[in-house]
Amino acid sequence: EAQVTQNPRYLITVTGKKLTVTCSQNMNHEYMSWYRQDPGLGLRQIYYSMNVEVTDKGDVPEGYKVSRKEKRNFPLILESPSPNQTSLYFCASSSSRGQPQHFGDGTRLSIL
Amino acid sequence: GNSVTQMEGPVTLSEEAFLTINCTYTATGYPSLFWYVQYPGEGLQLLLKATKADDKGSNKGFEATYRKETTSFHLEKGSVQVSDSAVYFCALSTNSGGSNYKLTFGKGTLLTVNP
Numbered sequence: 672e673a674q675v676t677q678n679p680r681y682l683i684t685v686t687g688k689k690l691t692v693t694c695s696q697n698m699n700h701e702y703m704s705w706y707r708q709d710p711g712l713g714l715r716q717i718y719y720s721m722n723v724e725v726t727d728k729g730d731v732p733e734g735y736k737v738s739r740k741e742k743r744n745f746p747l748i749l750e751s752p753s754p755n756q757t758s759l760y761f762c763a764s765s766s767s768r769g770q771p772q773h774f775g776d777g778t779r780l781s782i783l
Numbered sequence: 784g785n786s787v788t789q790m791e792g793p794v795t796l797s798e799e800a801f802l803t804i805n806c807t808y809t810a811t812g813y814p815s816l817f818w819y820v821q822y823p824g825e826g827l828q829l830l831l832k833a834t835k836a837d838d839k840g841s842n843k844g845f846e847a848t849y850r851k852e853t854t855s856f857h858l859e860k861g862s863v864q865v866s867d868s869a870v871y872f873c874a875l876s877t878n879s880g881g882s883n884y885k886l887t888f889g890k891g892t893l894l895t896v897n898p
Contacts, residue, residue: 675826702884704884704885706886710888713872713888713889713890713891714827714872714886714888714890715888716885716886719884719885729885730885739847761826761827763886764829765884768876768884769885770884771817771829771832772829772886773829773885774819774828775826775829776824776826777823777825779796
């Protein structure tokens, strides 16, 4: 079954404690992306990756890092989380421009 | 830049009522247009798409027509069911912007269908 898998689904943590949200896809997609969803703001792109070792900033990259060492994995790293990063995060992948993106089930992060 | 404006909710309907959720866009180039649906506690699922002017996307009784002259992509369903209760997002992806296939989303519309 084609899917995008994120872990964890839920996480409550404290300010400054480094965390990583993993994302993996099994569709051999070259393009992967991270979004955050906030009430009243919709979804905004954080980072994206066109291929292995190729990443770039989206609209709201501050406070986040990503890596793309393998085609299937695209982890999101918060090195020093702050309360304003409390949000619902989605990983997505796509095969090409104009094609639908496949989304994971989301990770709800609470930073206290 | 690109933007998507969709009608604000929440929208509450009775079962079998007609649904319209308005969506208009601003974009450079020739965008592909999408409707995504988010059920409670789940990720976004593609509902339908249209890639060029006058295309009609359809799925599960939902329809939307790509209207270039009015830059719109309104979502419609003739008879909603309780199971259609969800948040609906209009989104676009353009052919410009280099290598980023970024989706630009509207803010979402919460639909609640009562029995």
